[in-house]
Amino acid sequence: xxxxxxxxxxxxxxxxxxxxxxxxxxxxxxxxxxxxxxxxxxxxxxxxxxxxxxxxxxxxxxxxxxxxxxxxxxxxxxxxxxxxxxxxxxxxxxxxxxxxxxxxxxxxxxxxxxxxxxxxxxxxxxxxxxxxxxxxxxxxxxxxxxxxxxxxxxxxxxxxxxxxxxxxxxxxxxxxxxxxxxxxxxxxxxxxxxxxxxxxxxxxxxxxxxxxxxxxxxxxxxxxxxxxxxxxxxxxxxxxxxxxxxxxxxxxxxxxxxxxxxxxxxxxxxxxxxxxxxx
Amino acid sequence: xxxxxxxxxxxxxxxxxxxxxxxxxxxxxxxxxxxxxxxxxxxxxxxxxxxxxxxxxxxxxxxxxxxxxxxxxxxxxxxxxxxxxxxxxxxxxxxxxxxxxxxxxxxxxxxxxxxxxxxxxxxxxxxxxxxxxxxxxxxxxxxxxxxxxxxxxxxxxxxxxxxxxxxxxxxxxxxxxxxxxxxxxxxxx
Numbered sequence: 001x002x003x004x005x006x007x008x009x010x011x012x013x014x015x016x017x018x019x020x021x022x023x024x025x026x027x028x029x030x031x032x033x034x035x036x037x038x039x040x041x042x043x044x045x046x047x048x049x050x051x052x053x054x055x056x057x058x059x060x061x062x063x064x065x066x067x068x069x070x071x072x073x074x075x076x077x078x079x080x081x082x083x084x085x086x087x088x089x090x091x092x093x094x095x096x097x098x099x100x101x102x103x104x105x106x107x108x109x110x111x112x113x114x115x116x117x118x119x120x121x122x123x124x125x126x127x128x129x130x131x132x133x134x135x136x137x138x139x140x141x142x143x144x145x146x147x148x149x150x151x152x153x154x155x156x157x158x159x160x161x162x163x164x165x166x167x168x169x170x171x172x173x174x175x176x177x178x179x180x181x182x183x184x185x186x187x188x189x190x191x192x193x194x195x196x197x198x199x200x201x202x203x204x205x206x207x208x209x210x211x212x213x214x215x216x217x218x219x220x221x222x223x224x225x226x227x228x229x230x231x232x233x234x235x236x237x238x239x240x241x242x243x244x245x246x247x248x249x250x251x252x253x254x255x256x257x258x259x260x261x262x263x264x265x266x267x268x269x270x271x272x273x274x275x276x277x278x279x
Numbered sequence: 280x281x282x283x284x285x286x287x288x289x290x291x292x293x294x295x296x297x298x299x300x301x302x303x304x305x306x307x308x309x310x311x312x313x314x315x316x317x318x319x320x321x322x323x324x325x326x327x328x329x330x331x332x333x334x335x336x337x338x339x340x341x342x343x344x345x346x347x348x349x350x351x352x353x354x355x356x357x358x359x360x361x362x363x364x365x366x367x368x369x370x371x372x373x374x375x376x377x378x379x380x381x382x383x384x385x386x387x388x389x390x391x392x393x394x395x396x397x398x399x400x401x402x403x404x405x406x407x408x409x410x411x412x413x414x415x416x417x418x419x420x421x422x423x424x425x426x427x428x429x430x431x432x433x434x435x436x437x438x439x440x441x442x443x444x445x446x447x448x449x450x451x452x453x454x455x456x457x458x459x460x461x462x463x464x465x466x467x468x
Contacts, residue, residue, distance in 0.1 A: 008395075008420075035364060036364050036371075036389040036392065036393065040371070041373070078372060079374070220370075223343045223370045227367070250343075250372075251356065252340075252343050252356045252359045254342045256345075257342070257345055257346070257367075
């Protein structure tokens with residue numbers, strides 16, 4: 001028998017086995033996710049589940065669907081907020097939307113919409129700019145629990161102050177409170193805002209392209225993917241984007257280190273808005 | 280002596296002065312990548328450009344999936360955690376750690392995994408105790424642990440917490456930290 005591998009090598013092995021187990025048992029593939037953040041999220045789930053080792057967690061996950069669902073939520077939920085990075089939304093309003101006005105129909109894909117705050121932000125923006133009626137927004141996420149929240153459009157009342165401030169910084173023409181009513185459960189956003197929104201389940205990592213869009217937003221989703229998966233997803237986004245269509249990423253992301261870097265031009269210095277220039 | 284490949288620095292209140300002193304002392308020819316978590320408010324933060332104006336090497340906001348580059352100083356952007364994979368930078372929007380995002384603990388802990396004993400972790404001036412657990416972890420993997428002396432630091436809480444958590448850490452002034460790093464490089468060239 002060989003000498004046992006040092007502690008860290010065992011942990012890496014356990015992580016590989018956990019991801020393999022999840023994939024084989026449940027079909028969710030986290031094997032190409034960025035490891036550093038994945039390790040942290042798994043470690044957190046271990047603490048919450050009282051599992052001392054990754055192997056212990058794996059056993060629970062394999063035999064208990066509820067444990068799997070808890071882990072799945074941990075691995076696939078990404079924090080978001082309304083008018084997140086207000087300068088980005090202001091740039092959308094001032095630079096991108098005026099160009100979109102020339103289209104009779106505007107198809108927009110919000111890829112990885114999470115709990116929907118940014119979808120409602122976009123809807124408000126499009127509405128204030130008078131183009132909402134021509135838009136069809138596809139809001140997708142791989143996590144159906146979170147998608148259901150997005151479809152419901154209820155956000156914590158405590159967040160409304162921050163969101164109002166973001167809304168104004170993003171060039172909001174009115175007041176955010178015009179768009180929601182305060183309920184016990186939270187701030188319920190106007191159902192009318194989602195009349196042209198289709199919420200549907202879609203896994204960026206595995207599902208193919210499904211339409212052609214003038215605008216695609218994929219913000220702070222690919223930071224959780226490794227480089228190889230990010231490259232594959234970028235290819236899908238590129239295939240779905242029409243010539244001169246715009247791709248919007250998160251503020252900490254860039255097209256620069258992806259295989260599609262030269263297929264886009266930068267619309268805005270730091271705000272991660274890119275226009276597809278290759279036909 | 281172990282060859283070090285990357286330097287990580289965590290700082291909060293009072294840390295900007297210490298950072299510019301440290302990086303200034305290292306000089307523009309410093310060959311290792313430097314990654315920094317500086318506690319910063321979400322909006323309108325000018326830390327990166329301020330630092331860029333004060334130090335000789337290039338200073339940039341860290342971008343997700345950017346390669347780790349020698350001689351480049353990468354600063355965690357506001358509202359994101361900065362982690363380091365082997366050879367590239369990664370960002371995360373997971374909840375704040377020690378009320379901070381970016382968090383020093385998150386940076387140092389990722390570095391322990393990806394670079395282990397080839398990393399240097401440095402804690403400078405600041406309030407709170409972000410970085411203490413991370414530095415201890417880094418040190419347990421053989422990483423070099425350096426802390427700005429509480430006597431010199433404008434805010435001594437973070438350095439004190441780091442020293443308490445990491446018995447093997449050295450308490451040095453910012454200039455001494457720079458000298459130590461230069462010696463580390465000189466000894467293995």
